[in-house]
Amino acid sequence: MGNLFTSLQNSGLLISVAVFVAAVSIFLLGVLLIIPAMQTRRRIAETLVAEGAGSRRSLEAQTSIVRAAAQRPVDAYFRAAEKERGEPNALEAKLFRAGFYQKSAPLIYNLSRVAFVLAGFLGAFTLLSSILPPQLPSFIAFGGAFLFGLGCIVIPSIMLDRFENAEKQKYRRGFPDFMDMMITCADAGMSLEAAVERVSGELAGTHKSLGIQLSIMVLQMRAGKPLRDALHDLSDRIVIDEARSLAVLFRQSEELGTSLTEALRVYSDEMRTQRILRAEERANALPVKMMIPLGLCIFPVVMMIVMLPVIIRMRGIFF
Numbered sequence: 001m002g003n004l005f006t007s008l009q010n011s012g013l014l015i016s017v018a019v020f021v022a023a024v025s026i027f028l029l030g031v032l033l034i035i036p037a038m039q040t041r042r043r044i045a046e047t048l049v050a051e052g053a054g055s056r057r058s059l060e061a062q063t064s065i066v067r068a069a070a071q072r073p074v075d076a077y078f079r080a081a082e083k084e085r086g087e088p089n090a091l092e093a094k095l096f097r098a099g100f101y102q103k104s105a106p107l108i109y110n111l112s113r114v115a116f117v118l119a120g121f122l123g124a125f126t127l128l129s130s131i132l133p134p135q136l137p138s139f140i141a142f143g144g145a146f147l148f149g150l151g152c153i154v155i156p157s158i159m160l161d162r163f164e165n166a167e168k169q170k171y172r173r174g175f176p177d178f179m180d181m182m183i184t185c186a187d188a189g190m191s192l193e194a195a196v197e198r199v200s201g202e203l204a205g206t207h208k209s210l211g212i213q214l215s216i217m218v219l220q221m222r223a224g225k226p227l228r229d230a231l232h233d234l235s236d237r238i239v240i241d242e243a244r245s246l247a248v249l250f251r252q253s254e255e256l257g258t259s260l261t262e263a264l265r266v267y268s269d270e271m272r273t274q275r276i277l278r279a280e281e282r283a284n285a286l287p288v289k290m291m292i293p294l295g296l297c298i299f300p301v302v303m304m305i306v307m308l309p310v311i312i313r314m315r316g317i318f319f
Helices: 002-008 011-050 059-083 090-097 105-131 138-187 192-203 208-222 227-238 241-256 260-318
Strands: none
Touching: 090 105, 090 138, 090 227, 105 138, 138 192, 138 208, 138 227, 138 241, 138 260, 192 208, 192 227, 208 227, 227 241, 241 260
């Protein structure tokens, strides 16, 4: 046992193992995530050029590339739903909400957790071995590093939550545009189902994340699901208050027999008001947030400029 701890204390070996784990993680990330995405984009561009869509740098070709690329996450969602007989499991649903649509996303997530545990253990063990007194038993550094590495397993979960919150912000930014386009299509005489289908195709090029979710809703309606149930599923997938309120609005309008177009128009006006209120709230919170950098960075400099002449003058008087 003593020989094991002695060999683990070899910093060169620990650094080599850490570099190897990092290299393997980067390689797996490139093979399972980045390279397939680049190959898909290249194949889509070659197909568009072969079909006479023009230069891939043109606006039409870029819009077609984005719409075609947005179809892949939709297929991934329905593959996961079919595999789980109705809806994806909790991890796949969370990864989907966070913007990770690849089939290998759960595998990469689990590998990242293992990589963070190993990297945290090796880093903490190296640090503790160098700063702890040599007369202490070796298992103290080993136990502390083990506990720190075990705590690092939550880092991928925290990062995933941040990615999910970022996707929610994208949904909130695109939802008012979705409502305005729905009202425009409804005023033009289109049915709500046809309006949703048209708007989902248009939003795929500007608000990709929301366009993907709307495409899933369109496919659910084509399969025979009612609009209000499809909207309820949409609110469960994107998990924002605006979508939940819209689903409740559609259900109440159908039950009470009121005009859905007028209800959409009123709700769209309320969303614009809420967006203005959120902007005003952030603007009003800015002075409070600026107090810390002002206090840490500017106030000491101002005090130095004010007090330095006084100190120099008093030094001349007394010395």
